[in-house]
Amino acid sequence: MTKNVFIAITGRPNAGKSSLTNLLVGEKISIVSEKPQTTRNRINGVLTKGDTQYVFIDTPGFLKPRTKLAEHMVKAVRTSVDDVDVAILMADATKKLSAVEQELAKSFASHNTKVILLLNKIDLVKSKEELLPLLDEYSKLYSFEEIIPISVKKRINTELIMPLLEKYAVEGEHFFPDDIATDRTERFLCSELIREKLLWTMQQEIPHGTAVDIESFSSRTNKNNAEVIDIGAVIICEKRSHKGMIIGKCGERLKQIGSLARKDIEEMLDAKVNLQIFVKVKENWRDNERFITDNKIADD
Ligand SMILES: Nc1nc2c(ncn2[C@@H]2O[C@H](COP(=O)(O)OP(=O)(O)OP(=O)(O)O)[C@@H](O)[C@H]2O)c(=O)[nH]1
Ligand SMILES: [Mg+2]
Structure with a gap:
């Protein structure tokens, strides 16, 4: 029996969502830059491993809509979070918890979304102790399924992610052909x-x-x-x-x-x-x- 798991990757601009999407899919399907608000569209990354098809939904960094373009970007995040099996909240270990994470947590709560918190960029954090107050704040923000400090850049703890996601797979026919990495043209x-x-x-x-x-x-x-x-x-x-x-x-x-x-x-x-x-x-x-x-x- 084949299985699917839909995973929304959300979080503030520049947290490393597209870097993670590319790493997990194993191909560059989403562009990455040092500048916040790099991703503008929802981009599906697809990986089929054995019977399971993983669909990663890379979303634009969440922001306040000031232009029509930004409105579309925010909408792309909201609709992505609605209907997934599990969401990832990508947080930045070097930044304080912000309104973006609070807004996302509200949205997760209203949909009862299962959420894994990945605290990224720990390669930039000097000691584990430094992370403790932030971890404490995040654990009060939402009832996360798991909280994992990671570094996409230095591949720290990234091997833990796929086995976790597999647990959320549900039986059903695959939505995409097994050999594609994205549905984008x-x-x-x-x-x-x-x-x-x-x-x-x-x-x-x-x-x-x-x-x-x-x-x-x-x-x-x-x-x-x-x-x-x-x-x-x-x-x-x-x-x-x-x-x-x-x-x-x-x-x-x-x-x-x-x-x-x-x-x-x-x-x-x-x-x-x-x-x-x-x-x-x-x-x-x-x-x-x-x-x-x-x-x-x-x-x-
Ligand atoms: N030091 C460090 N930098 C990272 C890490 N992961 C990603 N980056 C860098 O962070 C920047 C932003 O990465 P993106 O993947 O574009 O971030 P994003 O969350 O998709 O950003 P938006 O599309 O703007 O929302 C890039 O310069 C990445 O190289 C990490 O683990 N450590
Ligand atoms: Mg991006």
Whole structure:
């Protein structure tokens, strides 16, 4: 008999949710950066091990909605928590318990959600004693199934997670094919890999005001009989001045973004990639509901 377990990975921006999703799935399906609010959409990571299919729902860091885009992000978290077999609350061991965790705990309580607390980034904590007051606060916040201090980066205690999750599996047919790692399309993953490089190379505010749209995606065979994928992408930004900064002096910055993204996309697609990126300005797109849904920048 086959089994499924749906797991929502929640927590404040920058806690390490996408890093954990990638580690557990065993493939990079969700982008990671030092900047909070990297993930914008709910992303399903799928891992089938033996009879059990694990579906990890990586969610955007929870935040107060100030723009239409942020509203979509918050909604993506709420709907993810509704209907899972177990949730993970990813907390940051170097930060105080905040309103985000309190809000999430309320949401868990109203759905009677079973929650595992992972206290991440313990590689940055000097001594175990330092963690005790925080552990105490968290244990008062919610009746967690388990509390485990971990480090995704240094792989501390991460081997304990999968055996725990297996306990929440329920009998049923698998929802996804057994050989896929995500239900997201290659096009979507490409746009995310480009957005990741914007987050890596640009200053704080600019990448948050950008979106990436893949306008063309086609495959051909070159004269050496190798597969080449031609991808045309557009980076949408909010201001003319931002456009200039993204392109950089003599196009240097855009070249750097393109070459970093191309490497990752080639690895993902296992083919040669010819990537063309253009930059367009669209003022206030983050508050434009139609633009956000039409371009699938966030989920409904
Ligand atoms: N030192 C340390 N850094 C970590 C650890 N886990 C993740 N990080 C770093 O924390 C940053 C944020 O990681 P993400 O996985 O993007 O965090 P997230 O929770 O998905 O963030 P949002 O998508 O913005 O909500 C990245 O720079 C990671 O490399 C850890 O165990 N230790
Ligand atoms: Mg993320």
